[in-house]
Amino acid sequence: MGRFLLKRLFQTVIILIIISLMAFALIHIIPGDPVYAMLGSDITPEYHDQVYESMGLNLPLVQQYFHWIGNFVQGKMGYSYHFKMDVLQLVQRRLPVTVILGISSAILSVVLGLLFGIITAVRRGKPIDSILTVLANIGIATPIFWLAVMLVLVFSIKLRWLPSWGFTMPWVDFGKSMKQMLMPTICMSVGGIASYTRQTRSSMLEVIGQDYIRTARSKGLKEGRIIMGHAVKNALIPILTLIGMTLRNCIGGSAIIERVFNIAGMGSVMVEALGNRDYITLQSGIIFLSLITCLCNLLVDIAYAYADPRIRLE
Amino acid sequence: MKKLAKALALLLAAVMLLSLCACGGKTASASTASDKTDSSAPAKTDAPKADAATTAPGKTETGTSVPADPDAVKRGGILKLAILVTPNQSGFPISTGTDQNVLATTAIESLGRYDENGQIYGFLAKEIITKPEVPAIILELQEGVKYHDGYDFNAKSVCETYDILLENGREANFANVEKYEATGEYEVTITLKQWRTDAVETLCITCGKMFSPKAYRDHDLEWMYTNIVGTGPFVQTEFTIGEKVTFKRNDNYWIEGQPYLDGVEWIVCADQTAAVNMLKTGDVNLIVYPSMQNYKTLLDAGFTRYGVDSCANIAGDLGMFFASGKEGQAVSDLKVRQAICHAIDHEALCNAFTEGLGVVTNQLGVPGTKENNPDVKGYPFDKEKAKALLKEAGYGEGECEVTLTFTPAFENVFVAVQNMLEEVGIKVIIDETDSIGDKLVVGGKDPYVSICWWSAPTSVSAWFRYFSEHPTTMVGDALDLKAAGIIDCYDKCMTAPTEADQKAAMMELARLCVDEYCLYCPFYATLSYYIGDDTIHDSDFGMRGNTQWTPETTWLG
Numbered sequence: 001m002g003r004f005l006l007k008r009l010f011q012t013v014i015i016l017i018i019i020s021l022m023a024f025a026l027i028h029i030i031p032g033d034p035v036y037a038m039l040g041s042d043i044t045p046e047y048h049d050q051v052y053e054s055m056g057l058n059l060p061l062v063q064q065y066f067h068w069i070g071n072f073v074q075g076k077m078g079y080s081y082h083f084k085m086d087v088l089q090l091v092q093r094r095l096p097v098t099v100i101l102g103i104s105s106a107i108l109s110v111v112l113g114l115l116f117g118i119i120t121a122v123r124r125g126k127p128i129d130s131i132l133t134v135l136a137n138i139g140i141a142t143p144i145f146w147l148a149v150m151l152v153l154v155f156s157i158k159l160r161w162l163p164s165w166g167f168t169m170p171w172v173d174f175g176k177s178m179k180q181m182l183m184p185t186i187c188m189s190v191g192g193i194a195s196y197t198r199q200t201r202s203s204m205l206e207v208i209g210q211d212y213i214r215t216a217r218s219k220g221l222k223e224g225r226i227i228m229g230h231a232v233k234n235a236l237i238p239i240l241t242l243i244g245m246t247l248r249n250c251i252g253g254s255a256i257i258e259r260v261f262n263i264a265g266m267g268s269v270m271v272e273a274l275g276n277r278d279y280i281t282l283q284s285g286i287i288f289l290s291l292i293t294c295l296c297n298l299l300v301d302i303a304y305a306y307a308d309p310r311i312r313l314e
Numbered sequence: 315m316k317k318l319a320k321a322l323a324l325l326l327a328a329v330m331l332l333s334l335c336a337c338g339g340k341t342a343s344a345s346t347a348s349d350k351t352d353s354s355a356p357a358k359t360d361a362p363k364a365d366a367a368t369t370a371p372g373k374t375e376t377g378t379s380v381p382a383d384p385d386a387v388k389r390g391g392i393l394k395l396a397i398l399v400t401p402n403q404s405g406f407p408i409s410t411g412t413d414q415n416v417l418a419t420t421a422i423e424s425l426g427r428y429d430e431n432g433q434i435y436g437f438l439a440k441e442i443i444t445k446p447e448v449p450a451i452i453l454e455l456q457e458g459v460k461y462h463d464g465y466d467f468n469a470k471s472v473c474e475t476y477d478i479l480l481e482n483g484r485e486a487n488f489a490n491v492e493k494y495e496a497t498g499e500y501e502v503t504i505t506l507k508q509w510r511t512d513a514v515e516t517l518c519i520t521c522g523k524m525f526s527p528k529a530y531r532d533h534d535l536e537w538m539y540t541n542i543v544g545t546g547p548f549v550q551t552e553f554t555i556g557e558k559v560t561f562k563r564n565d566n567y568w569i570e571g572q573p574y575l576d577g578v579e580w581i582v583c584a585d586q587t588a589a590v591n592m593l594k595t596g597d598v599n600l601i602v603y604p605s606m607q608n609y610k611t612l613l614d615a616g617f618t619r620y621g622v623d624s625c626a627n628i629a630g631d632l633g634m635f636f637a638s639g640k641e642g643q644a645v646s647d648l649k650v651r652q653a654i655c656h657a658i659d660h661e662a663l664c665n666a667f668t669e670g671l672g673v674v675t676n677q678l679g680v681p682g683t684k685e686n687n688p689d690v691k692g693y694p695f696d697k698e699k700a701k702a703l704l705k706e707a708g709y710g711e712g713e714c715e716v717t718l719t720f721t722p723a724f725e726n727v728f729v730a731v732q733n734m735l736e737e738v739g740i741k742v743i744i745d746e747t748d749s750i751g752d753k754l755v756v757g758g759k760d761p762y763v764s765i766c767w768w769s770a771p772t773s774v775s776a777w778f779r780y781f782s783e784h785p786t787t788m789v790g791d792a793l794d795l796k797a798a799g800i801i802d803c804y805d806k807c808m809t810a811p812t813e814a815d816q817k818a819a820m821m822e823l824a825r826l827c828v829d830e831y832c833l834y835c836p837f838y839a840t841l842s843y844y845i846g847d848d849t850i851h852d853s854d855f856g857m858r859g860n861t862q863w864t865p866e867t868t869w870l871g
Contacts, residue, residue, distance in 0.1 A: 038402070047483035082402050083555045084539050149587060157594045164591040165583075259585040262592070264557045268584055272400055272556060 008301055012294040016287065020072075023286040024065050027279055034277035038081055055081060057279075068283060078280035082273060087284045090269065095288070097167050098258070098265035102250035104181060105188035109246050112189070113196020114232075114239070120197060121204030121235075122227060132197060139194030144187050148260040151183045165262035184261045188254065192246045199242055203235040210234075237307050244300030248293045381574075381852040381867045388871035392577045393850065394598040396589040400582050402555045403539040406525045413602055415861035420561050420578050421462065422525060422544035425453060425472070426518030428858045430624065432683075434514050438467070438524055438545065439502075442514055446811045449509035451517060455500040459568040461526035462549045469496030474527035482535065487521050510808050511816060547573035547866035556582055567866065574869040593617065593846065599870070600846030600855065610669040612845045620844040621856025624682075631678070632727065633836035634718075644707075644714050651832040653703035654716070655693030657738040658731060662695075664838035667727050672838040677824045680839045684817070687824035693832070700738040711739040719745040727837070793831050800826055800833075 035051045052058055056067065071078060077087035116136070120129045156164035163180050170177040207213065208231055216226045255267030266285065273281040381387050397413050405418035425439040436442045441454035459467035473496055480488055490513065492505040506513055529543040540553040545568065548561035559580040563573055581598060583589040590608050592598045600620065604612070613619060636645045636654075644650045664672035676692025679685030704714055716735070720728040725746065732742045795801050803823040810816035827833045842856040853868040 050483075082400075084402060084536065085555070152591050156591060160595070163597070164595045165588055165597060260588055262581075262583050262585065262588040264554075268556065272584060276400075276402075 004305060005302070008298050012298060015294055016290055019290045020069055020283070020287055021065070023283050024061075024068070027282050028061060030274075030277070032277045034081065034279060037275075037277040068280065072284065072287065077284045080273070080278055080281040082276040082278035083269070083281065087281050090281065091266070091284070091288055094264060094266045094269050096169070097263060098251055098254050098267060100170070101167075101181065101184055101188065101254055101257070101263070101265065102247060105185045105192065105250050106243070106247045108185055108189040109192025109196055109250075110243060113193045114200050114236075116193065116197040117200020118204060118227065118232060120201045121208060122223075124205065133201070136194040136197040139190045140198075142190060144191065145256050145260060147190060148183070148187045148257060151187065152260070155183060167261075167263045167265070180261075184257050184263065187257055187260075188250055192250075195242060195246075196239065199239055200235065203238050204231055207231045207235045237304070240300055240303050240307060243303075244296045248296045251292050252289045381869065386871075387574055387852075387869050389574050389869070390576050391870040392579055393575050393600075393868060393870060394579045394581060396583040396592055396598040396601045397580050398583055398586065398589060398601070398603065400556050400584065401559060401580070404525075404542040404553075405523065406538050406542075412861050416602055416863065417559060417580050418523065418542055418544075419546070419861065419863055420548045420580070420865050421542040421546040421550050421564075422523045423546045424519055424524065425455075425522035426514065428519075428862055430622075430858055432858075434518060436518075438522075439518060442518055444514060446509035449506040449513075451504045451506070451513060452497075453502040453504070453518070455502065456568065457500055459545050460566060461524075461528065461545050462543050462564065463526050463529050463532075465526050465528035467524065467545050468499055469502045470499075471527055472496075472502050472524065475524055476521065478525075478527055478530050479521050484521060487516050491517070508809060509811060511810060512808060548575075548578050551577075556584075558582060569866055572866040574867070575865075578865060596847070598846075599850055600844055602844055604845060606667065606669045606671070609671075609843060609845050613669075617845050618848045619856075620846060620850065620853065621842045623841055631675070631680070631836055631839040632724065633834060633838075634731075635834040636832070644709070644716055647707050648832060649703045649707035650709070650714060650716075651835075652693060653700040653707070653714075653738065654735060654740065655832060655835045656696045656700035656703065657740065658734050658835060658837065659695040660837050663727060663730060666730065668838060668840055671841045671843055673841065674838050675836050677828050678834070678836060679820070679824060685820055685824075687821040689821070690824050690828050692828055693835070697738050704739060709739075712741055714739065715741040715743065717743045717745050722746060731837075793833060798826065798831055800831070 033048075033052075034055065034057065035048050038051075056064060059067070068078060075088070077091070079085070080087050080090055083090050116132050120132045123129045152164045155162045162183055163176075166180050168177045168180055213226060213231055216230055217223075221229075251266075253267075254265055255271050257263070258265045258267040259271065266289070269281065270285045270289075272278075273285065397417060399411060399413045401414045401417050403414065405414050405422065423438050425437065426434040426442055427437045429435050434442065436454075438456055438459065439453040440456050441452075443452040443454065444450075445452070453469075453472065455467070455469060455472065461467060461471070465471060473494055476488070476494055490507050490510050492507050494502060494504040497503040504513075504517060510516075524545055525538065526543040529541065530538055533541070540555065542550045542553070547564050547567045547569075549564045550559065551562050552558065552560040559582075561578045563576050567573060581592070583592065583598075583601075586605050586608050589598070589601050589604060590612060593601055593612065594615070601608075601612075609619075634654075636651050645654075660674045660676070664674045673680050673682070675681060675686075677687060677690050679687065681688075707714075718728055718732060718735075728744075732744065735742050793800075800823065803819055803826060806819035807816055807823055810819055842860045844855040846855075849870045851869050851871060852864065854862065854864040857863075
């Protein structure tokens, strides 16, 4: 297990180096001048050059890259000229919002998805199976932004039950936080719930058809125990991959939801940094999100190894 | 199976009904006020009507803020405004946009303000005395005013603020200033190198926003970016970039009894839809410059427009200027420029893209302003004439090629322009850019037919800003501006000692730039507009210039 972990960690470092190079190169290819984006085009050329140099943008690109990555490794993520604060400070402020939203939607996706998947598999061919399967198909096909706008129209504007924007940390005001998080979390988890339902159903149906389940039944075990004790456990293995992907997507792909619900998270930071040519924030943000993705993948791999001993042996 | 089909049908019907409910009808929170413009609400009774402070010698009247009906004023409440761009600095030392200026006005006051005709009157400078014959400007300041940090506002502090601006990239604004000095405790005398008609605007509005010099000395520029310390009716309490900027009532405000509100909260809203939803749910009172489409939708839903249909309040003009950095380019040819102008249907563009807030214009001076020359013929929409002019210039069908540069915000307009040009046989290469600023800088080197933004024609300087030293390079080889007499004419506009002289020069300049040499092709101007609920009163939003409002008189009710 130790060797397995070391190997995966080494791979993670290589992936992060490649991503940092790609991110740096792509961001600098984007046309536009960060100084003009920051200060407008009314400034004098002299002042432009002065600020340009103070941002280190006059240095050769290779030097800029090593300067940035060197500092990043030491924990100095640089200064955001758009947000007027250290990027680390910015990430500390904004990332928890995105992570909380991501984790809550991932939990909702997993819990409901697994539940519906098990129900549809166990009640195969019954009305509940058909209803949930149709709903899952609708869930997969529903665009997130459309759902978000519809939810706001119904629950915020028409019924006035839920706030249409903002985010409050649960420990600051739990009630308000739950109200604000409900719609974004639903939007972010609908696709996940649908995918889990379908994946769990397929996986469960495959397992339920196995000889050892038939044996368990012939031994007279109760159906509930067969499903929960034998079928679900084995059906979960392919679902683990999906869990890793869900968490990654929720955290890395929250930009749309954050904008529609006006939530100040990492997604909106990245979009704004891109629009304002805030290179340092963009680069560091990409590395941070890549790091989270790699960690999620690593956790899934470890979970996989625990769930399936064959992987450990390999 | 039948039961299942019924259940599914019922479910789908419920979802569809819910969607229909959500999409249709007037919102519950929609204003009950007239859906017409609220031009009467934010009115000021004592607005001074100074005689052309920017041009004529003499005194301006003092502007003090009094609400339209003082007895009707209700005190208290927090004004909440949605701002669609992220303000990432206080506007000091360089303001980066309309929205940031509007926000900073909550706490920062300027030496002068615009009246309803776009003329400047004294505010923190209770009198602005202009002496073109010296040439000099004398500022008589309000007494008993303090900055939010307790520092006294007086002649010394105004000079200190000017010093700080000079230290931080604003030299160009002071290029015409010989010296400025405190000639009394509350009197500043600014001696100019030569009399310029834009001097008052530059020194009392552009550089006239009074930030506390003590705050700058005690901290640094970075601190100043997110800390607005002025003399205004509200004191900043929070400035979180990308989230919100909040202000509380200034209890020591220099105008007795004001402000009426307890506070002002600016909520950053990067997404238009989110801002619209926030207005509909009552989470904000007003949206600062939403998209035209959202403005129309909200107006139709019963919300109130804040602004007046006065050409002194232009949010922005849209058009093209012709820039050719290389000799022999298509746009260097006068006939080609004229053909391009004839090919564009200004009326159609205005109708399609301004939701009723547009004013078609054939020159920079929008009809209805003193800068407009009614004798300018311009280039009416005429496709056949455009084709004939191209032929005269030696270009057959599809032989004339131009590059069209614009920002994504105006993509729809310029795609329409592209179609119009292609209809007369002009090949158009699209060059969409995020930053026109970059293009402006290189405009002298590369051949462009390019988008041109020019701001409110509230002053001569704004009107002619595209003919100052920097923009001249954009016209490039399209014309030798000096030989054409344009530079001389522009200088006369800017230095004329009397209003009559200036007017004559302005009229001639408009004729030269449009009819004679066809240097630009304006499409339309857009009137100032803000949209919100009907609870905001005496705010002056959209009434005088596109950034000015009067937070001290604003009340909710």
